[in-house]
Amino acid sequence: MARGEYSQKHFVASITLVTLLLVIWAFRKSRHGRTRLPPGPCGLPLLGYLPFLGTNLHRSFAELARVHGPIFKIWLGSKLCVVLSSPAVIKEVVREQDRTFANRDPTVAALIMSHNASDIVFAPDGSTWRMLRKVLVHEMLSNRNLDACYMFRRHEVRKIVIDVYSKVSTPIDIGQLAFLTVFNATTSMLWGGTPEGNEWSISFGAEFRAAVSAFSVLMEKPNISDFFPSLARFDIQGIEKETKKISLWVEQIFDSLLEQRMEVNAAKRMNATQKDFVQSLLELRDQQGSGSSITLKHMKSLLLDIVAAGTDTVSAMSEWVMGELMRHPKVMQKLCEELTSVVGLNDIVEEFHIPKLKYLEAVVKETQRLHPAAPFLVPRSPSQTSTVGGYTIPKGTKVLVNVWAMQRDPQIWDRPLDFQPERFLSKTEKVDYSGNNFMYLPFGSGRRICAGLPLAERMLTYVLATFLHSFEWKLPFGTELDLSDKFGLVTKKSTPLVLVPTPRFSNSELYA
Ligand code: HEM
Numbered sequence: 001m002a003r004g005e006y007s008q009k010h011f012v013a014s015i016t017l018v019t020l021l022l023v024i025w026a027f028r029k030s031r032h033g034r035t036r037l038p039p040g041p042c043g044l045p046l047l048g049y050l051p052f053l054g055t056n057l058h059r060s061f062a063e064l065a066r067v068h069g070p071i072f073k074i075w076l077g078s079k080l081c082v083v084l085s086s087p088a089v090i091k092e093v094v095r096e097q098d099r100t101f102a103n104r105d106p107t108v109a110a111l112i113m114s115h116n117a118s119d120i121v122f123a124p125d126g127s128t129w130r131m132l133r134k135v136l137v138h139e140m141l142s143n144r145n146l147d148a149c150y151m152f153r154r155h156e157v158r159k160i161v162i163d164v165y166s167k168v169s170t171p172i173d174i175g176q177l178a179f180l181t182v183f184n185a186t187t188s189m190l191w192g193g194t195p196e197g198n199e200w201s202i203s204f205g206a207e208f209r210a211a212v213s214a215f216s217v218l219m220e221k222p223n224i225s226d227f228f229p230s231l232a233r234f235d236i237q238g239i240e241k242e243t244k245k246i247s248l249w250v251e252q253i254f255d256s257l258l259e260q261r262m263e264v265n266a267a268k269r270m271n272a273t274q275k276d277f278v279q280s281l282l283e284l285r286d287q288q289g290s291g292s293s294i295t296l297k298h299m300k301s302l303l304l305d306i307v308a309a310g311t312d313t314v315s316a317m318s319e320w321v322m323g324e325l326m327r328h329p330k331v332m333q334k335l336c337e338e339l340t341s342v343v344g345l346n347d348i349v350e351e352f353h354i355p356k357l358k359y360l361e362a363v364v365k366e367t368q369r370l371h372p373a374a375p376f377l378v379p380r381s382p383s384q385t386s387t388v389g390g391y392t393i394p395k396g397t398k399v400l401v402n403v404w405a406m407q408r409d410p411q412i413w414d415r416p417l418d419f420q421p422e423r424f425l426s427k428t429e430k431v432d433y434s435g436n437n438f439m440y441l442p443f444g445s446g447r448r449i450c451a452g453l454p455l456a457e458r459m460l461t462y463v464l465a466t467f468l469h470s471f472e473w474k475l476p477f478g479t480e481l482d483l484s485d486k487f488g489l490v491t492k493k494s495t496p497l498v499l500v501p502t503p504r505f506s507n508s509e510l511y512a
Contacts (some may be wrong), residue, residue, distance in 0.1 A: 038082055038391040040064070040073035048075025050227060056487045058375035061085070062405035071389040077227025082393055085402040087412065087438035089389045093399060094435070094446035097386055099125065102447050105381035105398040107226045108235075109218045112243040113250075113308075119301035120451055121309060121378060131293050132302060133451055139284060140277050140302075141454050149276065150351055152188040157181060157463060158348075161470050164501055165511040171476045174497040178318035181463050183209055183311045190277045190303055191257055211250045212307055218243050220488050254300040258282075277303070310452050312490045313373040314459050320371040321364055321464055323483050323497050324419050326475060331421060332468075335359055336504075339469040348510055349465040351458060360461060360468075362421035365431070368442035370419065373490050375404035377444045403441045404491070412439045433457070470511070471501035 041064055043049035053076070054060050061083050064072055070086030084090050093101045102125035106117055114122040120136060123129035139145065160181045164172065187205050223239045225232035235241055261278050275283075281299045288294065325332040338359045343349050380399045385392060393399065408416045414423070424431060431437050433453060435445030443450035450456065467473070475481060476498060486494040503511065 035385075035392040035394065036390075037080075037394075038071045038073045038389070039068045040075075041068065043075050046077075048077055048079075048227075050076050056485075058402060058404040058487055058491065061400070061402050062408075065402065065405055071391060073391075077224070078229065079227050079398060080394065080396075081398040081400060082388075083400045083402055084388070085405040085409070087406065090401055090406070090441070090445075091438045092388045093380065093401070094441075094444070094448075095438070097382075097388070098446040100382050100384060100386050101380045101399060103381045103383050104448075105379050105396070107219070108223055108232055108240050109221075109243040112240065112247050113215055113219070113304070115247075115297055115301055118297060119305050121305055125383070125447070128298075132298060135281070135284065135294060136302060136306075136451050140280060140306075141452065143454070145280065146454060146458060149189045152192045152276065153185040153459065153462065154351075155192075156184040156188050157466050159184070161348075161466060162511060164467075164471060165503065168471070168501055168503055171498045171500050174322050174473075174499055175315065175319040175493065176496070177467075178315035178322075178463065179311065182315045182318070182459060183212075183307070185459060185463075186307055186311055188276075190306065191261070192276050208250075208253055208307070211246060211253060212311070214246050215243075215250070215308065216312060216489070218246065250304060251300065254303060258296060258299065277306070306452065309450075310455065310459075314456055314463070316373050316490050316492045317364070317368065317371070317460055318463055318467075319493055319497050321367045321460075322467070322473065322499065323481065323493060324367050324370070325363070325468075326473070326481050326497070326499070327483060328419055331363060331419070335363060335468060336472075339465060343465075343469055345505060346507060346510075349462065349469050351462050353465065354458065354461045357461065357465060358425065359421065360465060362424040364460060364464070365424040365433075366419060366421040369407045369413075369440060370417075371485065371491065372403050372407060372442040374442075374444075375487065375491050376400040376402055377441070378448070380448065401441070401444075407440060407442075470504060472504055473499040473501055476500050 041049055041052075044051060061074075062085065064074070065083065065085045071082065071084055071089045074081050074083060084093060104117070104122045104124070106114065106122040110122050111117060117123045118128055120129060120132045123132065160177065164177070184205065187208065218239055221237070221239055224236045225234075225240065232240070257278065261282060265279075265282060278299075281294070281302065285294050285299070325335065338357060339349070342356045343353050377400075380401070381397060382393055382395055382399070385395045387393070406412065410416050431440050433443045435441055435443065435449045438445070443453050443456070479498070481497075482493070482495045484494045485491050505511065
């Protein structure tokens with residue numbers, strides 16, 4: 001193509017783009033001109049507040065709330081977002097108008113990975129979401145089922161203890177260790193009952209882990225298509241294309257898993273005492289017969305939800321707890337004393353010990369207050385225009401609940417930046433994860449509250465109790481503790497926590 005012709009085309013394309021953006025802006029202004037939207041910071045025409053955002057959104061939005069109040073609006077491109085950060089306005093959304101605000105606002109990448117929102121996390125409030133949530137909460141994560149698959153979790157956690165024992169006195173990256181433990185325990189519960197042996201499971205697990213990591217990276221990338229939905233068809237950064245590739249990869253992995261398991265079932269080679277989640281799902285589908293509402297596509301979405309929503313969150317929280325314990329040696333000492341008294345130094349931690357570990361429970365709660373894994377929960381979106389705190393929230397707005405800011409608010413919490421697990425041991429005021437106390441919502445609230453809560457609680461405390469009871473952990477000589485964070489779908493430490501373990505048990509058989 002001649003150079004002049006190229007420049008002309010380039011010029012026409014640029015003019016078209018700018019005109020399109022101006023039309024969107026004018027339309028947006030006229031549409032919202034007469035409604036009483038919440039106050040908020042001024043941005044630039046078209047781009048809104050995007051150029052001023054920075055990277056640590058939970059902190060920037062806490063600052064903006066100090067200026068504009070507990071409910072403020074912010075334009076990110078052509079997307080209207082409303083940020084909530086006080087118990088009163090949050091209660092209006094997640095309790096009083098829970099039904100209206102029960103939809104999500106998935107990004108382009110989330111829509112692709114969730115097969116157009118046919119999973120639990122992103123499906124709109126409706127029959128598919130209800131059916132999937134019921135299967136997960138009442139079938140797969142029922143107390144009975146979680147007890148039944150404890151052996152899968154235990155097996156993986158013990159393997160990690162043995163591995164750490166082989167590395168005593170050397171520095172270990174706690175985030176990686178926790179991720180591997182939680183990932184292996186989770187996938188083992190999902191399909192660990194495979195009779196095809198460990199090797200198949202290991203190579204399958206490694207491939208799946210790579211796919212899930214690639215998926216997390218894409219989910220966290222800011223995407224122009226999300227800020228300017230009218231430009232989504234151009235997929236300017238190629239995120240849509242890339243996500244489709246990963247989605248296909250995950251799909252193929254799951255297809256091979258399910259096909260293999262169906263073959264095993266047809267040949268009746270499955271060991272009934274080792275029923276994993278895949279087996280439970282296939283049996284459920286068979287029981288429902290030809291009119292079954294749960295399809296293979298639903299099963300794949302469910303499996304991906306469990307891994308994607310459950311591994312990064314639990315492992316990031318484990319790392320935060322270990323970090324806070326390093327900063328607070330007295331808390332660490334008290335916790336070790338509790339473990340010694342409840343479990344004993346001649347025994348290993350089992351899940352049945354967990355309900356007795358009250359101080360550990362308080363330490364975990366206090367850590368989730370200061371470092372909630374999902375600082376904005378999972379954004380919600382109203383299915384119709386509504387009013388919150390006296391302001392109009394138009395249908396389709398992205399609603400972010402800044403629990404990070406609320407859980408550190410000095411007007412709500414006494415000495416909020418101090419790490420005081422004791423505040424969760426009060427006999428008079430019990431603060432739990434149920435989402436009924438609107439000043440403390442690390443797992444969300446209302447109908448969209450975390451569907452994996454029972455598993456999250458069990459795994460987090462079991463993994464931490466095991467790490468802390470089996471080893472004494474110290475910072476490597478000469479290093480400093482850094483507890484700064486990095487915003488993301490799951491907010492993690494900005495630098496890895498590296499610690500050196502030494503055995504706590506004198507009986508080496510407890511590490512076998
Ligand atoms: C420490 C660990 C975890 C934390 C802090 C956490 C936190 C959350 C939060 C804040 C939400 C959004 C709630 C809302 O919008 O109100 C959520 C949703 C969800 N979580 Fe978790 N989660 C954890 C572990 C898990 C695990 C282990 C699973 C899997 C079994 C899981 C599955 C889900 C699902 C499926 C949803 C979507 C629920 C819905 O939209 O109906 N989570 N989680």
